[in-house]
Amino acid sequence: MKIYFCSSEAFPFSKTGGLADVSAALPKTLVRHGHEVKIFIPLYKDNVLLVDTYHHLGNLSFEIDNKTYEVSYYETRYDDVTYVFIRHDDFFERDLYYGYGDDDLRFAFFNYAILEFINFSKENVDIIHINDWQTSLIPFLLDVHYKKKNSLYEPIKTLLTIHNLEKQGSFPLSSEKLLGHKNFTYVHQDRVNFLKTGIMRANAINTVSESYRNEILTQFYGFNLQGPLKARQYQLFGILNGFDESLHNPATSPYLKQTYDEHTFEIGKKYNKVDLLKTLGLDPDPKKPMIAFINRLARQKGIDLLMQDLSHYLSSEQFTLIILGKGDAMYDSYFNDLMKKYPSLVYYQNSFDLALSHQAYAASDLFLLPSLFEPCGLNHMIAMKFGTLPIVRETGGLKDTVTPYNKFTGVGVGFSFKNNNYDEMHQTISQAIDLFNNHPEAFNDMIHQAMHVHHSMDKMAKQYENLYQKLSNNEI
Ligand code: GLC
Secondary structure, three states: OEEEEEOOOOOOOOOOOHHHHHHHHHHHHHHHOOOEEEEEEEOOOOOOOOHHHOEEEEEEEEEEOOEEEEEEEEEEEEOOEEEEEEEOHHHHOOOOOOOOOOHHHHHHHHHHHHHHHHHHHOOOOOEEEEEOHHHOOHHHHHHHHHHHHOHHHOOOEEEEEEOOOOOOOEEEHHHHHHOOOOOHHHEEOOEEEHHHHHHHHOOEEEEOOHHHHHHOOOOOOOOOOHHHHHHOHHHEEEOOOOEOOOOOOOOOOOOOOOOOOOOOHHHHHHHHHHHHHHHOOOOOOOOOOEEEEEOOEOHHHOHHHHHHHHHHHHHOOOOEEEEEOOEOHHHHHHHHHHHHHOOOOEEEEOOOOHHHHHHHHHHOOEEEEOOOOOOOOOHHHHHHHOOOEEEEEOOHHHHHHOOEOOOOOOOOOEEEEOOOOHHHHHHHHHHHHHHHHHOHHHHHHHHHHHHHOOOEHHHHHHHHHHHHHHHHOOOO
């Protein structure tokens, strides 16, 4: 099949979170399975990677709200996949961040530019796979403008994947002029809502785990979109994310001083831990548990709960803590302060440095992700692959992937608690630390189980292919 995969970010060109990882890894796997895939992303200021290889395909102009805009298309191959960069410097020659005053126009432009590309390339596209609000106008624009203009557009089916329901691309009603056609599907609570438009208009919708698919139909998790989602619940699916096991693998990672697998993790993890503690200038005692938090710094990730609890453990020197991630300024300054207060126990870096993240996964014993909500979560899966046991809240993808430790049977790949509640989280962290300190055999047995779990891209891609096929056959 010919698939256009549209996203606001794709690793390693641009990344603010897990969307970028899936946007690179899923197309790569689909290509391996024999599909023709093009990834469409904006060309941002920070994107300096491989620029010499970009091939300028051409420019064209189109109108939005009676104004003419020009787009330049650039193409490159990376990891066997074709990337098409949408270039418009006024809109994208900026830091990668959503929340600019003109995001409605920037991303409306991005959506039109992708649709215009079909006429420009004259390709017969089977599926346009859109992701999150930034590409959610495509099904609407396809229906109301493009299908009427040109028969190339007629057979195209659209799939919307929701990775983030909290961010919806919600703008004042005056933004409706960007859509060029009056219709109620884009209106939500007296605003123009890009994500809701996608939910109402895409041929099918999915989110990135089965549990989250069910949660978002409820008021608590629905972020006010539970109504539209319920209206589409028979075309709403849950497909669990996988991750690129060839990229994130402790047996092959080029960034580790000592690689290891499920047979050699005891030596391997210890070696990496001693090394990293030394490099980062932390308390060098490898007997002390080391905990990692590697994620977007966002409220979603349960950082507010952690803020109530971490000092308790750190003041009694119970573990060392490494935090890697970018995001909200409030959390950034909290982690900076924590590092200043406990310099021998806490290391924080505001980045998504792949090398350091592998070293941290390998060195750590436990991985924290007490999310308020979690569509899937990728990093705790990567942590498991590195033999680092996750401590999570039972929500969304975390619930679907972390079998909690059962002290009677010894079965389990992590530790979990049910409610978004300080006491429950505290007890769970303490249970994990106790197991590490006092029952190393049981702990190592869990590591063994965790390293055996596979969340491969193949498994994930097959489910998407199945959905594409059903869409093409008009079975959805
Ligand atoms: C978002 C979600 C996360 C998911 C990722 C990729 O970042 O918050 O749960 O794993 O997208 O789908």
